[in-house]
Amino acid sequence: MRIHLTGVFVDDQRKALRFYTETLGFQVKHDIPLGEHAWITVVSPEAPDGTELLLEPAAHPAVGPYRAALVEDGIPGASFAVDDVEAEYERLVARGVRFVQPPTDLGTVVTAVFDDTCGNLVQIQEEKAQP
């Protein structure tokens, strides 16, 4: 068994697609119209056949309070692996991304958290080489 798909609820699917591709650098895997919404997934260019991230519409009434409670406590809706958190932080800040937590060294990992502009906090994480 493998993890094939995970998702985040997004306020606006088209806006989210732009943010996750143009700003973060993922690429579109599927974009299939489904009535007023669409089945949109993105993948990392480093792993085009890897886990897909579904940009799921936030229309379900449970999503609002669920996400509000997570964001209030600063809990990310997704976490992505990067080689160098500091470098990603600089790159994304230059593109106007708002970080709620700057790169923080936690011993075995470095993490940072930003706002995806679509209703979620997203963590980036770098595993540090073990001495």
Next chain:
Amino acid sequence: MDIYRAIADPTRRAILDELVDRSGQSLFELCGRLTMKHGINSSRQAISQHLGVLEAVGLIRTRREGRSKLHWFEGAPLKAIRERWPVSPDGDTSHSTDEGIEE
């Protein structure tokens, strides 16, 4: 609860240490730091309760930024301790009043 009870707990002291290290943290960030840097594996709910105690005695304050609730260290209540048991500038506390005020 008073300030002495509030800072008697090692987890609450670690929370204050981390907020001094960086102001304006969410519950999520604080929990990550407590786990990874202090080996404190309490639940988020337990940490949230500790934050409530610290806020009640005025040692932290919270503010909403965007849709997140962030926490700051507030040192003012500690002044009461320093005023109650004064520490002279040279560290000699044996006669800190009446005599020996250096010019």
